Amino acid sequence: AQSVTQPDIHITVSEGASLELRCNYSYGATPYLFWYVQSPGQGLQLLLKYFSGDTLVQGIKGFEAEFKRSQSSFNLRKPSVHWSDAAEYFCAVDVTGGGNKLTFGTGTQLKVEL
Amino acid sequence: GAVVSQHPSWVICKSGTSVKIECRSLDFQATTMFWYRQFPKQSLMLMATSNEGSKATYEQGVEKDKFLINHASLTLSTLTVTSAHPEDSSFYICSAPTSGSGTDTQYFGPGTRLTVL
Numbered sequence: 713a714q715s716v717t718q719p720d721i722h723i724t725v726s727e728g729a730s731l732e733l734r735c736n737y738s739y740g741a742t743p744y745l746f747w748y749v750q751s752p753g754q755g756l757q758l759l760l761k762y763f764s765g766d767t768l769v770q771g772i773k774g775f776e777a778e779f780k781r782s783q784s785s786f787n788l789r790k791p792s793v794h795w796s797d798a799a800e801y802f803c804a805v806d807v808t809g810g811g812n813k814l815t816f817g818t819g820t821q822l823k824v825e826l
Numbered sequence: 827g828a829v830v831s832q833h834p835s836w837v838i839c840k841s842g843t844s845v846k847i848e849c850r851s852l853d854f855q856a857t858t859m860f861w862y863r864q865f866p867k868q869s870l871m872l873m874a875t876s877n878e879g880s881k882a883t884y885e886q887g888v889e890k891d892k893f894l895i896n897h898a899s900l901t902l903s904t905l906t907v908t909s910a911h912p913e914d915s916s917f918y919i920c921s922a923p924t925s926g927s928g929t930d931t932q933y934f935g936p937g938t939r940l941t942v943l
Contacts, residue, residue, distance in 0.1 A: 716869075748934075755830060755919070755934035756870075802869065812860065812923055814932065816869040 714739040714807050718817035725793050726825045733788040733820050735803030743805040745786040746814065747777055750800045759801075762786065773797070798824040828854050830922050832935035839910055840943055847905045847938045849876075849920030855900035856922035860932070861893075864917040876903040876920075910942045 715738045725731050737743060744763050748756040760771025767779040777788045786803060803817040829852040839845050849859055857878045862870040874895055875883040882895035892914075894906040903922075907914050919937040 721867075753835075753936060755936045756921075756932075757934075758931060761931075812858065812932065813872060813875070814860075814870075815872075818867075818869045 714743060714805055714815050716803055716805050716815055716817035718801075718803055718820050720820045721818070722821045722823065724823040724825060727795050728792050731788075731790045731793045731797070731822070733801050733803075733822070735786045735788065735817060737784050737786065737803075737805050739784075739805065739807055741807070742779075742781060743807045745777075745779060746804040746806070747771065747775070747786070747788045748802045748804060748816075749773075750802060750819070756802065759788070793822075793824055795824045795826055798822055828852075828922070828924050828933040830920065830933045830935040832918075832920060832938050834938060835936065836939040836941075838941045838943065841911050842909055844906055844908045845910055845940060847907070847918055847920075847940070849903045849905070849922070849935055851901045851922045851933075854922070854924055856903075856924075857900060858923060859897060859903040860921045860923075861895065861903075861905050862919045862921065864919060864937070866917075870919060878903075907940065910940070912942045915940055915942045 717736045746761045747759040750756045759775045760769045762769045762779045769777050800819045802819045804814040831850045833848045859876040861873045864870045873888045876895045876897040878897045884890045897903040917937050921932045921934045
């Protein structure tokens with residue numbers, strides 16, 4: 713079965729600093745890959761997704777992610793973090809091809825220091 | 827973007843009682859919805875797929891008699907936790923897909939916090 717690993721449970725960065733959240737997946741082929749953000753009281757919001765093509769994907773709120781097949785990774789990056797980015801971030805995969813049956817990682821809690 | 831709501835946002839009940847959680851797609855129709863469960867500090871686990879007009883599909887290990895799902899309309903799915911016990915306390919989240927770019931985009935509800943005493 714597929715699995716998703718987010719090795720960092722908590723990350724703290726200073727406002728304005730760059731950010732990279734790691735995500736590795738275990739699956740024989742290339743799954744559909746997603747990054748979601750979860751803020752208290754709000755539903756998970758899709759930041760970006762990768763299905764095929766260009767391995768560098770641009771998302772909302774200034775986020776981007778790069779798919780690296782050789783490393784089975786899909787790391788999320790942002791060049792300059794804002795205090796409002798503090799939230800929990802989930803990487804997810806879907807191997808069914810429809811974008812529906814998601815397997816989530818355990819999440820990374822991001823704290824932003826002012 | 828599309829909006830999915832859940833009601834209630836939190837509920838406390840006594841052990842042995844049943845609790846119903848609603849999931850609504852507010853501005854789009856969804857023939858399929860998904861129910862997830864999230865334990866504190868853990869990931870979301872897919873519980874079941876709710877299908878409008880037909881039986882739900884449950885993931886392995888999820889008791890279908892414990893978690894009753896009804897998808898009576900194109901905008902509403904309900905999850906009923908029957909004879910709830912403290913171990914059922916969790917955060918329940920629903921999602922509904924819309925189609926776009928050749929594959930579905932999931933929109934998630936804000937979740938329902940269930941506490942069973």
